[in-house]
Amino acid sequence: MQKTNNMEVLPKVLLVEDFEDTVKIIKRLLARNGFQVDTALTIKEAKERLKKSIPDAIILDINLPDGSGLDLLKDLKSTHEDVPVIMLTAYTELENAIRSLQQGVDDFIPKPFDNAYLVHSVNKAVEKNKLKKRLRQSEKFRVLGELASGVAHDFNNLLHSMNSHLYLLERKLKQSGEVSEHLAALKTSIEDASEIVKRLSSMGRKRKDELQVIDLSNLVQDTVLMTKPKWFHEPYKHGRKVELLTELEPDLYVRVNPSEIREVLTNLIFNAVDAMPTGGAIKIKTKKVEQKAICHIKDTGLGITPEIMEKIFDPFFTTKGHGSGLGLSISYAIIQRHGGEMNVHSKPGEGTVFTISLPCIEVSNLV
Numbered sequence: 001m002q003k004t005n006n007m008e009v010l011p012k013v014l015l016v017e018d019f020e021d022t023v024k025i026i027k028r029l030l031a032r033n034g035f036q037v038d039t040a041l042t043i044k045e046a047k048e049r050l051k052k053s054i055p056d057a058i059i060l061d062i063n064l065p066d067g068s069g070l071d072l073l074k075d076l077k078s079t080h081e082d083v084p085v086i087m088l089t090a091y092t093e094l095e096n097a098i099r100s101l102q103q104g105v106d107d108f109i110p111k112p113f114d115n116a117y118l119v120h121s122v123n124k125a126v127e128k129n130k131l132k133k134r135l136r137q138s139e140k141f142r143v144l145g146e147l148a149s150g151v152a153h154d155f156n157n158l159l160h161s162m163n164s165h166l167y168l169l170e171r172k173l174k175q176s177g178e179v180s181e182h183l184a185a186l187k188t189s190i191e192d193a194s195e196i197v198k199r200l201s202s203m204g205r206k207r208k209d210e211l212q213v214i215d216l217s218n219l220v221q222d223t224v225l226m227t228k229p230k231w232f233h234e235p236y237k238h239g240r241k242v243e244l245l246t247e248l249e250p251d252l253y254v255r256v257n258p259s260e261i262r263e264v265l266t267n268l269i270f271n272a273v274d275a276m277p278t279g280g281a282i283k284i285k286t287k288k289v290e291q292k293a294i295c296h297i298k299d300t301g302l303g304i305t306p307e308i309m310e311k312i313f314d315p316f317f318t319t320k321g322h323g324s325g326l327g328l329s330i331s332y333a334i335i336q337r338h339g340g341e342m343n344v345h346s347k348p349g350e351g352t353v354f355t356i357s358l359p360c361i362e363v364s365n366l367v
């Protein structure tokens with residue numbers, strides 16, 4: 001995960017090309033234009049790279065030492081359907097170019113290539129990929145939101161009735177140690193189920209008139225204080241140290257439902273702590289970039305593998321024994337309802353950065 005000084009993560013391009021001079025030129029060109037470039041000289045190497053991380057775009061040569069780029073393209077389209085592929089090929093290989101277009105390549109660049117066109121093509125591919133991901137996610141949440149609020153409502157009534165019966169049962173039963181143990185377990189399960197339902201119902205919650213203009217950095221500060229038992233006391237009790245550092249730009253005004261944004265920040269801080277079973281550091285940074293209030297939450301935890309990464313925003317997906325798997329999907333839905341974006345970049349073994357961006361309100365418009 002390569003980052004600029006201010007924790008931004010550069011889009012990643014995998015270049016599959018065996019001609020070293022071309023590799024050097026493209027690498028330098030793309031690095032100058034804000035991309036992080038990983039290279040593979042053969043199909044085998046490219047497959048290894050793809051197992052480790054999924055790039056935002058792939059530039060693929062047709063003639064490779066261990067086979068045809070067209071075969072790799074075919075594989076890619078069946079396993080990593082969404083990753084845009086730009087084919088590099090010599091003018092003389094027109095037939096191959098046509099075949100690659102038939103196989104769903106996103107662009108096709110003839111060699112010798114034009115620098116400006118190559119950068120333009122990679123930019124276009126990365127943006128298209130981002131947009132596709134966002135559209136798919138928002139459709140998923142629209143459907144889920146509708147379903148969730150309906151289910152949550154009915155389920156909540158059932159849980160309420162279970163709780164009342166449990167209360168009566170508890171009073172009537174002569175409590176032997178064993179019975180009370182089971183009753184306590186049942187009570188905890190019902191409480192956990194109610195908590196899940198509460199979170200599920202917020203997924204489809206319509207935005208009410210609870211919006212306030214508030215400084216995002218203040219919300220971060222409040223949440224850091226509120227969550228101190230989770231990031232400081234709890235780990236400390238178990239002999240591990242979690243540090244939480246902040247670097248907050250003042251006057252980052254956003255129009256939000258403060259409790260919802262605190263919920264998102266809490267989820268991200270909790271996840272960061274869970275990802276650091278032997279301790280580590282969380283850094284939260286806020287800043288303004290082009291009319292957007294940005295908040296990075298970075299941890300030095302276990303990181304997220306590409307296979308897991310594909311699922312983390314799916315409701316009920318969890319790798320934790322006691323997680324509900326709703327934290328991130330609800331957080332994503334909240335940020336989306338506020339007209340913002342949530343992104344994540346991670347490197348297994350090194351850590352993860354979640355980035356939230358929300359539309360910023362100009363301070364001058366407030367007076």
Ligand SMILES: Nc1ncnc2c1ncn2[C@@H]1O[C@H](COP(=O)(O)OP(=O)(O)OP(=O)(O)O)[C@@H](O)[C@H]1O
Nearest residue numbers: 271272275312318319320323324325326327328352
């Ligand atoms: N900072 C992180 N580092 C590593 N993995 C993470 C991080 N944040 C989330 N994940 C992964 O994403 C999964 C889903 O996260 P999510 O917050 O939605 O659910 P959860 O934390 O498992 O359960 P819940 O939040 O409902 O208690 C986690 O189980 C974990 O595998």
Ligand SMILES: [Mg+2]
Nearest residue numbers: 267271327328
């Ligand atoms: Mg969580």
